[in-house]
Amino acid sequence: MKLRTFIKKRFGLALIFIGYAVSILWVFTRSDPIIQKRPVTISLAHWQLERGPSAGIAAIIKRYEELNPRVHVEQQMVPDAVWKQWMRSNLAGGTGSDIMEWGMWLAGQKDIPARYFEPLTAELKQPNPYNKGTALEGTPWEKTFHDGLIGPRRDSPDPGQIYAVTFTEVSTRLFCNIALLREITGSDRAPKSFDDLRKIFEKVHAYAQRTGKRVNSLAGSRDNGIWIAQNVFSGPLLKVNYSIDESGYLYLYNRQVLAAYLDGKWRYNQPGVKAGLQLIREVADAMKPGFLQLRRDDAMLEFFSGEAVFLYTGTWDATSLRQMASFEIVPMRLPPVTPDDPEVGPLIKGVGGEGQGETAMAMYLNKSSAHKAEALDFLRFATSVEGQQLFTDASLWLPAINGVKLPEPIKSFRDYQDGYALGQAPYDVIGSEVSMTWLRNFYQLSGAQGSPERFATVLDEAMPAAIRKDLQDEMRNTLLLVKPADTQIVAYAELAGETPEGRKAATRQTETEAGQTMSEGLAFQMKEQLERTAIGK
Amino acid sequence: MLYPVRGPRLVRRLTLILLITALSGLLFGAAPVKLDDAWRALSDGRDRDALRAIGNDRSTRAAQLAYAATVMSQQPAIDQNMREAEAIFIELAKGDDAIADEAAYLRARLWQLHYFTPDLAKAAELYTELAARHPQSHWAQLGLVKLGLLKLYALPDPASPDRLAPAEALLARIHEPALQRDLHLQIGQAGVVLRQPLRRLIPHLVAADQIGGIGATAYEDLVIQIGELSLRAGLLEQAKVYFTRYLKEYPAALRTFAVRKRLEEAERQLALAAKEGGK
Structure with a gap:
């Protein structure tokens, strides 16, 4: 009876005491509050x-x-x-x-x-x-x-608008297994021109054949292949680009390259573009056969295994390379294709530039x-x-x-190449359909059976439809922005006023009106180009 | 026992409180529609939130405009919605206030862009009507810019072989500088696509630049474009001015190298011209 009376009388006090003890324990052993204090x-x-x-x-x-x-x-x-x-x-x-x-x-x-x-x-x-x-x-x-x-x-x-901010800056480099390069070529000098690199490729190929060792010049995968192909492709394209730049931007947006193709202003089979295809073939042949079926992790593995002299990748992989490789890695710049190149020199306008790098993420x-x-x-x-x-x-x-x-x-990594700017993208990735058509037919370029002529001919047969579809998509995507802007403009106008929110709305109204008109103009331009070049016209 | 003894009394009291709360709406009137919330939602593309904010009270012209604008932007965008919105716009446009002009403008936009089968001629007609009725209204002025685009690309005047002239004729009727700038820019860009003589289109690009306020890439493109097209047209001094300006404003951009080369070319041609002039 006494115990029950005691519990009845002191239960509340005991509960408070236990709660206090648990709280003390929690405060000293856990950093997070029981209830989230961040609303x-x-x-x-x-x-x-x-x-x-x-x-x-x-x-x-x-x-x-x-x-x-x-x-x-x-x-x-x-x-x-x-x-x-x-x-x-x-x-x-x-x-x-x-x-x-x-x-x-x-x-x-x-x-x-x-x-x-x-x-x-x-x-x-x-x-x-x-x-x-x-x-x-x-x-x-x-x-x-x-x-x-x-x-x-x-x-x-x-x-007229900017939608994002970037967190980092990236560039691409040839990451070199310097000991392997020295072993194969007798030198660890970085190639200064694309022709120097070409000669290294030849030496690596000869070394592999002579020794029977499995070693390639470039670690291969679809991703790494696309990155290096885009870089070497850009060199000869500079001259082509400047010849079709009607707007005078000294730079071409994808929509302009697509429209210029439909207008018959360039073809994959013309010498300048074909020179680019030849360079792509050279780098593709420096990778292991079937590299298009592999992903970037496979290329890393090939490089870490000492089966490739170079890994061409972005500085985004540099930290992983530094932490995981068991050998010394030296980042080198991919040497540019210059106007004195013995293979494609006469078709080169000049060196492609990086400006002051490009921020990303x-x-x-x-x-x-x-x-x-x-x-x-x-x-x-x-x-x-x-x-x-x-x-x-x-x-x-x-x-x-x-x-x-x-x-x-x-x-x-902050060592930039000064030179001409190409545009939004090289001619293999100016649209989704174009990229797919390119990859579907890539086997016509590389390997023993492939050649730039063969690939270019196939592309010029398949690309007109793909390019038309991509320009139509560009137009549709531009209109996506135009339609909702109508009610947004009226909404901003209704919210505009003298308060801070009102002033912000007024600014947004002006910006949206200007942006909408620009986008509408672009959509009309693309429609004009599509109609002008429609089959039968 | 599941319920406390005092339950029924508590329920009665709660019912009374609820009744009084509900009746207070009749005594003091319903809460005003928060149209600003609706416009805020609409500016963010949240049409369901906008409809919720408007509610069922559409007794004012402003609420009707907000409702019609929301219906117009609802997904999926079907013609039935457009017809419902248009009916409201037609009624609102009969008024004589800013809402009437907004409604008339949005009605023209419906026909230009939002109906499944647009009718550009009808849209042009509606822009023209609005500009004739209230020429100074912002919505009429904005409509003239859109009319200019239609005349440039979609509805060329068959009597005029000059594709830029009908849009140029509208410029004198636009008094708001920002809108005048936008039409100048569009005439200049259309001139490039329609392959008009460079000396015919460059003044429009220059006029757009001089009014100012163009942002982001559009500005960078414009400065280079005026410089490069001027060089091609033999307007060497102008080319030099724009290339020099670009290099000052973008000392380390992707196109700086190319612009430097083109500036050297403009200067070389200027020196040559001076030399020949001096002979």
Whole structure:
């Protein structure tokens, strides 16, 4: 009885005491609160599973959450093999991440920015508040990027708008197994011209035949093959490009190259383009047979096994290479094809240029985000001097903005080639249909049976339909942006006023009107070109 | 026992509170429709949220405009929606206020772009009517820019062999600088695609640049384009001015090398011309 009375009387007190003890234990053993104290959670999704970027982004998030106790940021890493399906289904279902990576080269995804992402043009004109106290204080956000956001400008569905900010800068390099190069050629000198590289290819081939060892000049895969092919293809295309540049941009957009083909202004069979095909054949033959069936991981494996002298890849693989290779790797520039090249020299206008590099890993703001302001604020921090220094130090990937101190191992990646700009893409990837037709027939170029003449003839038979379809798609994608803009313009007009929100709406109205008219003009231009070149005309 | 003894009393009290709350709507009037929420949703492309914000009260002209604009942008975009929106736009356009002009403009846009089978001639007619009725209205001015595009590409004047002239004639009626700039730019670009003489189209590109406010890649393209086309047309001084400006504004861009080469060419031709002039 006494015990029951005691429990009845003291039970509440005992419960409080136990609760207090558990709380003390929790505070000293766990860092996370029982109840989430951050009312806002935003998510950032990307496909960069290489070594480096996830650590870089984690470092940015850690600091950002210290500065912004209200906000929790989740990093979502999705493999690139499923990225397209994952992105589209989530965006269509309204469950897309607040910030998402997107790239122009994702086949069949060109409509995504116009449909689902928010333009950042007005915000990019303002200084980034997180740059206060640095050399970039007061500089418009847009101008803090090392390349002035070349990619997001070029890939914008609306030429008057910018939709993304970039997190890093990339370039491509020939990563060389220097000991193997020395063993085979007797020298570790980097090739200065494409002809030097050609001679190395010959020596490696002769070495493999002589010794019976399995060794190729270039580690091969579909991805690495496409990257190097695009680079060498661009050399002879410069001259072709400048001969069809009616608009005088000194650079061609895909829609212009497509329209010029339909107008009969260039053909795969003309000498300049065929010279490019010949160069592609040379690099393809320097890889193992059947490389188009392999992926970039296979090429890495081939390189790590000492079965290839060079791996041509982007600086995005540099951290993985540095951490995983058991031999010394020296990054070299792919030597340019020059006007004195003994094979294709007369068809070369000059050296292709890189400007001041190109920033990449473009991050877009989801139009349907429930926390747009916070997501935008995170993008500002991630691309501030402090955010980018954290990213660079943790990832060993180049920063996207100016004013960041480069760690020693990646300093050589900022060594640019001055020269002519080609345009949005070489002629193998100017559209989805074109790319598919190219790959479907690639066997006509490489190997013992292939030749540039044969490939060019097949392409000129198959491409007219593919090119027409791609130009139609370009036109349709442009119109995707035009139609919703009608009600958006009226909505902005109704919201315009003297309040800060009203002023922002007025700016958006002006921008949207100008952008819509430009896009509408482009769609009309493409329609004109399609009609002018229609079969039977 | 599942319910406490005091349950029925509590239920009665709650019912009373609910009744009073519901009746208060009759006494004080329904909450006003939050149209700003609807416009905000519409500006983000969230048409369902816009409809929710508008609700059933469409007693004001503004609410009717918001509703019709939402119906017009609903997915899937079917002609039935367009017809419903157009009927409302027709009624609203009979008024004499800004909403009437917005409605008339959107009606023209329906016929140009949103119906499954567009009728560009009808759209042109509606833009023309709006500009005749309220020439100073922003929506009429914007409509004239769109009319200019139709005249350039879709509805060329058969009596005029000059494809740029009908759109050029509209420029004098557009008073808003930003809209005048947009039409100048479109006439210039159409001149390139329609292969008009360079000296005919370049002034439009220059005019667009001088009005200013063009952003992003469009601006970078325009500066190079004026420089390069001027060089090709023999307008060497102008080419030099634009190439020099590009190099100043974009000292390290992808096209800087090519522009430097073209500036050297313009200067070489200028020196040659000066030498020949001095002979």
